[in-house]
């Protein structure tokens with residue numbers, strides 16, 4: 001059951017997060033994510049809990065140092081703000097285009 005392809009592990013991840021996989025599959029997922037950053041990231045995205053134990057060294061550094069953790073959270077918040085700003089800009093651009101084309105269509109008709 002070792003060295004399963006990433007695709008297979010990623011198929012198992014949702015089941016693993018829900019805790020409905022068998023013992024063997026569970027073990028396979030856990031072994032895999034220890035050595036595979038991509039699948040570990042996917043697992044982290046899917047589950048908010050339980051990832052700390054299997055996180056790599058850099059993440060445990062962050063967790064063990066409160067100041068770093070705060071910096072990390074600040075960075076995250078800043079990123080969220082940027083994402084929110086970007087999506088508002090997209091929404092405004094979309095509205096502008098939508099209204100613009102409505103006007104153009106209105107003029108043409």
Ligand SMILES: [Zn+2]
Nearest residue numbers: 006036038039
């Ligand atoms: Zn993988």
